[in-house]
Amino acid sequence: GLAAQLAAQRILAGAAEPFAVEEARRALAEGIERSPGAPVRELVALDVAFHTAIYRLSGNSAIEDAVSGQWPHFRRSM
Numbered sequence: 001g002l003a004a005q006l007a008a009q010r011i012l013a014g015a016a017e018p019f020a021v022e023e024a025r026r027a028l029a030e031g032i033e034r035s036p037g038a039p040v041r042e043l044v045a046l047d048v049a050f051h052t053a054i055y056r057l058s059g060n061s062a063i064e065d066a067v068s069g070q071w072p073h074f075r076r077s078m
Contacts, residue, residue: 007057024053
């Protein structure tokens with residue numbers, strides 16, 4: 001939640017890098033386009049891409065660093 005809030009604030013303030021905003025939009029659009037019958041591995045990869053983009057947009061490297069070590073566990077549980 002904090003990462004999303006920070007990302008939104010940075011986007012609204014014009015402080016977010018345009019390529020990072022596009023990366024998040026692209027990840028979200030790809031996730032939305034997938035059907036419920038898509039392979040789980042593909043859906044997990046899209047989920048990781050979207051959340052990673054939000055963490056980067058937050059501008060708080062501690063968030064991205066803290067989560068990066070947890071992705072293997074998240075992927076396994078997904």
